[in-house]
Amino acid sequence: MIKENLEKVLANIKAACERSGRDPGEVTLIAVSKTKPVEMIREAYEAGTKVFGENKPQELRDKVPQLPEDVQWHMIGHLQRNKIKYVIDKACMIHSVDSERLAEAISAEASRRGICMPILVEVNMAGEETKDGIAPEDAEDFIRKISRLPNIRIEGLMTIAPFTENPEDNRIYFRNLKKLCVDINGKNIDNVFMCKLSMGMTGDYVVAVEEGATMVRVGTGIFGERDYTVVR
Numbered sequence: 001m002i003k004e005n006l007e008k009v010l011a012n013i014k015a016a017c018e019r020s021g022r023d024p025g026e027v028t029l030i031a032v033s034k035t036k037p038v039e040m041i042r043e044a045y046e047a048g049t050k051v052f053g054e055n056k057p058q059e060l061r062d063k064v065p066q067l068p069e070d071v072q073w074h075m076i077g078h079l080q081r082n083k084i085k086y087v088i089d090k091a092c093m094i095h096s097v098d099s100e101r102l103a104e105a106i107s108a109e110a111s112r113r114g115i116c117m118p119i120l121v122e123v124n125m126a127g128e129e130t131k132d133g134i135a136p137e138d139a140e141d142f143i144r145k146i147s148r149l150p151n152i153r154i155e156g157l158m159t160i161a162p163f164t165e166n167p168e169d170n171r172i173y174f175r176n177l178k179k180l181c182v183d184i185n186g187k188n189i190d191n192v193f194m195c196k197l198s199m200g201m202t203g204d205y206v207v208a209v210e211e212g213a214t215m216v217r218v219g220t221g222i223f224g225e226r227d228y229t230v231v232r
C-alpha cells in the first residue's frame with residue numbers, strides 16, 4: 001500500500017510540475033512519518049524514498065538509528081530550545097524556526113558541534129492564531145536579525161496552510177509565500193539567499209507544487225491516517 005501511495009503522490013507531483021512548466025527534479029517529497037512505526041518507514045525506504053519528516057524531537061532521535069544512514073531526516077514540527085540537542089546532529093534541516101531565541105539556540109548548539117545548520121523560517125501566512133510562525137510582514141526584519149548568527153544557514157521559508165476541504169483556498173497562501181521569498185531575496189541581505197519553499201501537505205500539495213513548492217510534506221497520503229490514541 002505504501003509503495004502504491006508513494007507512486008501516486010510522485011505522479012501527482014510530476015503532473016503538477018508539467019502543468020506549471022516546472023522540472024519535477026526541483027521538488028523533494030518529504031514522507032512525514034510521525035506517529036508511524038519504523039517498519040512502515042522501512043517499507044517506504046525500500047519503495048525508494050529516502051527523505052522523511054518528523055515533528056517530535058525525541059521521536060526523530062529514536063527513529064534515526066533504526067534506519068539506514070542514507071536517510072535524510074527533516075525536523076518539521078515546533079521545536080523547543082531544550083530539545084535542539086536531540087535533532088542537531090540528526091536532522092538535515094529544521095523547518096520551523098520562528099523566534100530569535102530559537103535561532104540563537106540552534107546556532108549555539110551547532111557551533112558546539114562544529115556544524116552549520118540549514119534552517120527554514122516558518123511563516124504563518126493565514127494569520128491563524130493557533131499556529132506558530134512569523135507574521136509575513138515581520139519576516140524580513142526577522143531574517144535580517146537571524147542572518148547574523150554564524151552557525152545557521154537560512155535556506156528558505158516554510159508554511160503550514162489552514163486545514164480546508166478545498167485546496168484552492170490555500171493557493172493564495174502558497175503564492176504569497178513564494179512572493180515573500182522573492183521579495184526578501186531582492187533585499188540583498190548578507191548571508192541570505194533563499195531558494196527553498198517547504199509548503200503543501202496531503203490535502204494541498206498539488207496546489208503548492210503549482211505555486212512553486214520545492215519541498216512538500218506528505219504524511220497521510222503515503223502512510224494513511226494517524227492514530228494518536230495509541231500510546232507509544
Ligand SMILES: *Cc1c(COP(=O)(O)O)cnc(C)c1O
Pocket residue numbers: 032034055076077160201202203217218219220221
Ligand atoms: C503532520 C505534518 C505534515 C503532514 O500532514 P498530512 O496532512 O498527513 O500530509 C506536514 N507538515 C507538518 C509540519 C506536519 O506536522
